[in-house]
Amino acid sequence: MYDTSKLLLQRLVRRIPTQMLKATLDKWGRLTVEQRQAMDFTQSKWALTQKLLSVCEVHALSVIMNDNPNQGMWYTFQLLEPENDAQSVELTQFKQQFKCHLSELLRQMSVKIKKHTDEAVWIRIALGSSFSKPNHLKPTYVVHYLQTPYVFVRNLTSKLKPLLSQALTLATRHQGVKEANLSGRNLTSIRDLLMRQYQQVFPTKYHSPPEEEDQPVLNQHIEKEQGGVAAHRRHMAHQAFGDGMLPQLQSAVYMLDTKFRDPNNRTMTEREETFKCVVKFSSINLLESLRSCASSGIASAPVTPLLSSIPLKGRNYFVVTDNTPGPSSQGHQTQN
Amino acid sequence: MDPLSESGMRTPHNGAVVQRRSKTRSYRQSYRSCLGTASRLGVTPALTARRLNASRRAAKPQNLADKVNPEHLALLVKAEWQLSYVTPLYQFRHTQLRSYSRQLAAFIVAEKQQGLAVEVSELHNSYRVSLSVVQGLTESEDDAETVLIQIHSKPMFARQDEPQRSVWSGWLTCVHGSPEYLRSLPKDFTCLPLFGSRGPEYLSRVVKSWFQKTFDCCFGSLEINHTSLQWFAALWTDCHSQSHIQHLRMLWTIPAAPPLQITYTVDPQDAWDLWNSVRKEATAAVTEDAASIDLEEVTGFLQALKSHFYRHFRLDLSAGTLQQVSTALGSAKSSGRIKMSNSRHVIATLTLLTECALLRMPI
Numbered sequence: 001m002y003d004t005s006k007l008l009l010q011r012l013v014r015r016i017p018t019q020m021l022k023a024t025l026d027k028w029g030r031l032t033v034e035q036r037q038a039m040d041f042t043q044s045k046w047a048l049t050q051k052l053l054s055v056c057e058v059h060a061l062s063v064i065m066n067d068n069p070n071q072g073m074w075y076t077f078q079l080l081e082p083e084n085d086a087q088s089v090e091l092t093q094f095k096q097q098f099k100c101h102l103s104e105l106l107r108q109m110s111v112k113i114k115k116h117t118d119e120a121v122w123i124r125i126a127l128g129s130s131f132s133k134p135n136h137l138k139p140t141y142v143v144h145y146l147q148t149p150y151v152f153v154r155n156l157t158s159k160l161k162p163l164l165s166q167a168l169t170l171a172t173r174h175q176g177v178k179e180a181n182l183s184g185r186n187l188t189s190i191r192d193l194l195m196r197q198y199q200q201v202f203p204t205k206y207h208s209p210p211e212e213e214d215q216p217v218l219n220q221h222i223e224k225e226q227g228g229v230a231a232h233r234r235h236m237a238h239q240a241f242g243d244g245m246l247p248q249l250q251s252a253v254y255m256l257d258t259k260f261r262d263p264n265n266r267t268m269t270e271r272e273e274t275f276k277c278v279v280k281f282s283s284i285n286l287l288e289s290l291r292s293c294a295s296s297g298i299a300s301a302p303v304t305p306l307l308s309s310i311p312l313k314g315r316n317y318f319v320v321t322d323n324t325p326g327p328s329s330q331g332h333q334t335q336n
Numbered sequence: 337m338d339p340l341s342e343s344g345m346r347t348p349h350n351g352a353v354v355q356r357r358s359k360t361r362s363y364r365q366s367y368r369s370c371l372g373t374a375s376r377l378g379v380t381p382a383l384t385a386r387r388l389n390a391s392r393r394a395a396k397p398q399n400l401a402d403k404v405n406p407e408h409l410a411l412l413v414k415a416e417w418q419l420s421y422v423t424p425l426y427q428f429r430h431t432q433l434r435s436y437s438r439q440l441a442a443f444i445v446a447e448k449q450q451g452l453a454v455e456v457s458e459l460h461n462s463y464r465v466s467l468s469v470v471q472g473l474t475e476s477e478d479d480a481e482t483v484l485i486q487i488h489s490k491p492m493f494a495r496q497d498e499p500q501r502s503v504w505s506g507w508l509t510c511v512h513g514s515p516e517y518l519r520s521l522p523k524d525f526t527c528l529p530l531f532g533s534r535g536p537e538y539l540s541r542v543v544k545s546w547f548q549k550t551f552d553c554c555f556g557s558l559e560i561n562h563t564s565l566q567w568f569a570a571l572w573t574d575c576h577s578q579s580h581i582q583h584l585r586m587l588w589t590i591p592a593a594p595p596l597q598i599t600y601t602v603d604p605q606d607a608w609d610l611w612n613s614v615r616k617e618a619t620a621a622v623t624e625d626a627a628s629i630d631l632e633e634v635t636g637f638l639q640a641l642k643s644h645f646y647r648h649f650r651l652d653l654s655a656g657t658l659q660q661v662s663t664a665l666g667s668a669k670s671s672g673r674i675k676m677s678n679s680r681h682v683i684a685t686l687t688l689l690t691e692c693a694l695l696r697m698p699i
């Protein structure tokens with residue numbers, strides 16, 4: 001047991017980039033102050049690992065839960081049809097029910113549940129098979145906010161998926177769970193997007209001039225002609241996407257399956273079949289990019305419902321068909 | 337190009353005595369000739385017009401397997417190449433390739449010893465260079481034969497019996513180059529305007545500087561411009577009936593803050609139907625020559641794709657730049673990288689690229 005833990009720690013340390021190693025060990029919080037100071041971070045990683053092993057007899061490895069919160073993709077699920085007592089589920093009951101249901105279904109498995117200060121319940125599941133011990137190097141993380149229907153999952157295997165769904169629905173007293181079509185690298189961002197925890201702008205009849213923008217007026221004539229139009233565009237952009245700092249989304253995918261309509265091209269317009277294409281928008285902060293496109297005029301105002309659905313509906317995967325007018329978020333997802 | 341060679345700015349390799357005019361006069365002459373004055377050089381009007389062909393023949397897929405050495409073909413097809421243009425080579429002889437190989441190998445070793453061609457992670461001891469002719473790629477008589485350059489080496493601490501691996505490859509080619517231009521060159525010049533390379537950057541630099549020293553030519557990076565990328569999209573889509581393209585993927589970057597990247601992937605059958613409909617509409621009025629594709633049809637095709645996008649997202653793709661076009665037949669990036677994945681369409685791709693290179697050359 002000790003040897004495998006040692007090996008595991010070695011592999012874990014090797015995976016963490018050297019720059020982040022110090023920060024991670026501090027976050028880990030298992031080393032005392034003296035031990036941390038004794039670690040010489042200018043040494044090579046191998047030397048560091050040996051030192052670490054000697055310093056802490058590795059016992060509990062339920063540890064580096066948040067080691068790299070921004071690596072890997074988080075996928076969102078939504079719980080459906082709450083039962084009458086769903087609202088009253090609290091932590092101990094959830095923990096007990098979840099562990100109980102999951103261990104009924106799986107033998108070799110390690111489950112650790114922990115509640116963080118921001119009301120999020122973090123679950124770490126490491127799966128093994130009938131021949132091997134749980135694989136702690138590739139755990140599945142599940143984050144759930146009690147009393148909300150949202151669940152965020154990272155690194156879910158196809159083997160675990162149905163079992164996890166079942167355990168979750170039972171433990172939270174719901175009837176089902178479905179994919180919510182929202183994915184991203186940054187957990188706090190997708191959570192903020194879904195729960196609308198960012199600065200929103202509500203439609204007003206009379207636009208007030210934006211106070212925070214103090215753009216230098218370059219040319220009086222241009223400002224006179226274009227000032228009003230530009231301000232209107234900015235307002236529409238902020239209304240569609242929000243004010244201030246926006247949650248970080250990396251991409252949005254649209255599966256388009258609509259008919260090709262072009263008055264200049266009769267052949268294609270008369271065609272029976274739809275024009276199938278896939279459009280993927282990507283950026284380091286997608287919502288910021290889209291908002292800046294809208295305010296600079298690259299995207300025409302008012303912003304099309306297809307794009308404004310991203311913050312509005314809190315999703316970034318859409319299947320667009322002709323059946324519903326505008327941006328349909330119908331079209332059940334076929335694949336994710 | 338006579339004024340240039342007479343000006344004495346170049347010393348030919350055979351050491352023949354060259355008529356030297358006075359320095360200032362020769363400088364003026366060569367300067368003007370670099371600007372491409374047609375009267376001085378007798379360069380064809382087609383090149384001084386400095387535009388890509390407005391129409392070209394539709395690509396016929398060609399089975400190169402029996403014309404080209406299959407090993408060479410496999411090499412061309414499997415990798416992504418970085419492109420450059422090359423000005424005409426002076427006194428390059430296809431018959432002296434072995435001597436060139438030895439010279440280049442010696443040059444590489446010399447550069448390494450001087451510390452100019454050093455790559456920290458790789459320690460190579462000896463280099464073996466092979467230059468070979470790739471026959472069968474060119475069809476017209478004016479085109480010079482393609483030359484393939486390969487550098488083999490093995491790491492410093494390898495065992496004796498370990499074979500040398502190819503660490504760098506490159507090729508020089510001219511496929512369907514403009515005949516008027518090629519014929520206007522003086523006798524001693526060989527025109528191989530397109531250079532593709534793959535491998536470590538320091539070796540590419542060494543090879544280029546050897547060529548520049550030996551054949552008095554100039555290399556420059558060849559970016560694939562927007563029009564050429566559009567041509568690739570149209571030509572490859574046109575091939576769908578003969579070779580399944582699997583998808584037509586285009587990558588645009590939009591100047592937002594932060595920059596936005598849009599990947600637009602179209603189903604191949606739908607792209608094919610759209611392409612045909614655009615061809616029909618465009619050539620409705622004019623007598624149709626089925627084999628030739630006009631620039632208007634190409635821009636019409638792209639415009640139709642952009643307007644379909646606009647109808648959904650109300651975002652005009654023209655505000656951004658087209659960076660990459662790819663299908664199963666290959667991929668072309670605006671930074672000057674090309675991949676030709678299907679051997680049957682290599683000639684069509686190289687024809688378009690040769691044209692880009694010829695236009696991009698300063699002389």
